[in-house]
Amino acid sequence: MDLNDTPELAAYRATVRAWLEANQGRAPENPGGQQEETPEYIAGRRAWQAELTKGGLNGITWPAEYGGQGLGPLHQVVANQEIGRAGVPGILDIIGVGMLGPTLIAHGSEEQKHRYLGPMLTADEVWCQLFSEPAAGSDLAGIQTRAKQASDGSWRLTGQKVWTTNAQFAAQGLLLARTDADVPKHKGLTMFVIPMDAEGVTVRPLRQISGDAHFNEVFLDDVHLAPASEVGPVDGGWGVALTTLLFERITIGLGGEGFGWRADRFAHALIEDEAATLDPQVRHRFGEIATDFLALRFTGYRTLTTLMKGGVPGPEGGMAKVTTIRAAIDAGELLADALGPDALEEDGWGKLVSDLPGLKSAGGTEEILRNLVGERVLGLPPEPRLDKGVPFSELRAKERAAAGAS
Numbered sequence: 001m002d003l004n005d006t007p008e009l010a011a012y013r014a015t016v017r018a019w020l021e022a023n024q025g026r027a028p029e030n031p032g033g034q035q036e037e038t039p040e041y042i043a044g045r046r047a048w049q050a051e052l053t054k055g056g057l058n059g060i061t062w063p064a065e066y067g068g069q070g071l072g073p074l075h076q077v078v079a080n081q082e083i084g085r086a087g088v089p090g091i092l093d094i095i096g097v098g099m100l101g102p103t104l105i106a107h108g109s110e111e112q113k114h115r116y117l118g119p120m121l122t123a124d125e126v127w128c129q130l131f132s133e134p135a136a137g138s139d140l141a142g143i144q145t146r147a148k149q150a151s152d153g154s155w156r157l158t159g160q161k162v163w164t165t166n167a168q169f170a171a172q173g174l175l176l177a178r179t180d181a182d183v184p185k186h187k188g189l190t191m192f193v194i195p196m197d198a199e200g201v202t203v204r205p206l207r208q209i210s211g212d213a214h215f216n217e218v219f220l221d222d223v224h225l226a227p228a229s230e231v232g233p234v235d236g237g238w239g240v241a242l243t244t245l246l247f248e249r250i251t252i253g254l255g256g257e258g259f260g261w262r263a264d265r266f267a268h269a270l271i272e273d274e275a276a277t278l279d280p281q282v283r284h285r286f287g288e289i290a291t292d293f294l295a296l297r298f299t300g301y302r303t304l305t306t307l308m309k310g311g312v313p314g315p316e317g318g319m320a321k322v323t324t325i326r327a328a329i330d331a332g333e334l335l336a337d338a339l340g341p342d343a344l345e346e347d348g349w350g351k352l353v354s355d356l357p358g359l360k361s362a363g364g365t366e367e368i369l370r371n372l373v374g375e376r377v378l379g380l381p382p383e384p385r386l387d388k389g390v391p392f393s394e395l396r397a398k399e400r401a402a403a404g405a406s
């Protein structure tokens with residue numbers, strides 16, 4: 001691919017840069033990797049997302065009929081780069097706009113699209129993703145939250161979700177539930193929209209080592225959902241979930257630089273300490289990290305090329321995620337080693353460094369993504385599976401029997 005802007009992209013970049021220069025005074029302070037999630041900070045980020053939307057810098061790849069800009073992934077990358085360059089925060093609701101909105105566009109009814117997508121773009125309604133459960137993360141199709149339909153078409157929902165990012169201030173959620181336990185586990189799932197203020201929904205924050213609480217446990221106690229709350233076909237939720245997971249990979253893949261884990265940012269921190277920059281070990285370790293980030297940029301270009309040709313990015317997205325997080329963790333460790341405890345003060349790198357290891361699990365764990373590469377790139381045999389063709393309701397007994405036999 002040609003790495004220079006085409007004339008059209010250069011013109012787009014100029015427009016984005018001009019808008020940011022004119023409007024960045026209204027942006028909340030950008031704490032970089034740190035996230036102080038006070039209500040005022042969140043309110044500021046929501047207002048800024050609304051501004052970005054008004055300025056055409058949000059929903060860039062969404063169709064125009066749903067409030068998007070109808071542009072391509074390259075425009076998204078240019079906008080991300082310019083937002084990073086201006087030093088202002090991007091949108092608050094990356095999960096909504098990057099993953100759940102595209103899922104609604106692909107599988108939702110026209111009524112759902114017109115009701116939900118506009119307020120999602122402006123952050124009037126922030127969204128959360130209610131997929132993972134205490135006993136179902138990597139094995140997502142093993143979820144146990146149940147939804148039962150009444151004769152009037154409404155639903156009753158009972159179960160528990162966990163690690164739900166942003167549920168503490170989300171207005172809506174996209175939730176995967178089991179609607180038929182008598183068929184194999186991937187076949188009896190349905191996706192729903194759930195208002196987070198519905199009776200029976202309890203959100204409890206989970207405090208992280210950094211002191212923040214970005215994610216939550218969500219308890220669902222006989223929650224009533226109106227008829228037509230399902231997204232896509234009843235019992236066809238697995239296909240809908242795969243769409244979300246695909247967009248999760250693309251969002252992470254295209255957003256890497258926007259997350260602020262760039263080699264130059266770490267380099268700037270190291271330069272503050274002259275002795276560190278002269279230390280051959282520090283230089284060697286930094287060289288390796290910078291090489292990883294460079295390789296990631298080129299892997300990102302491969303993903304972009306695939307997207308622009310109308311293809312679906314493959315396992316390289318998973319590998320890029322594994323490498324990004326590893327490189328950022330290595331960089332955090334290098335900063336801690338080279339700059340000492342001062343670098344990890346409250347307003348320093350401490351939060352970023354303590355947040356990063358958790359991200360090895362988010363969006364697919366390192367082991368699962370490596371398995372994917374093993375199977376789909378290296379052609380290794382797939383993992384043995386006990387669940388093929390077995391109704392979900394009989395699965396536990398079969399697993400117990402297998403465990404007893406071994």
Ligand SMILES: Cc1cc2nc3c(=O)[nH]c(=O)nc-3n(C[C@H](O)[C@H](O)[C@H](O)COP(=O)(O)OP(=O)(O)OC[C@H]3O[C@@H](n4cnc5c(N)ncnc54)[C@H](O)[C@@H]3O)c2cc1C
Binds near residue numbers: 132139164360
């Ligand atoms: C920061 C963060 C934000 C998150 N946000 C959300 C969110 O908004 N919504 C949501 O639904 N979920 C969210 N998650 C949950 C995330 O999707 C899960 O953590 C992830 O899918 C892993 O599931 P688990 O935590 O249950 O771990 P498990 O699946 O129980 O895995 C535990 C360990 O076993 C390993 N393992 C499991 N199966 C295999 C296998 N077959 N082969 C080899 N190793 C294996 C894993 O790699 C891992 O090391 C978030 C997680 C984090 C850390």
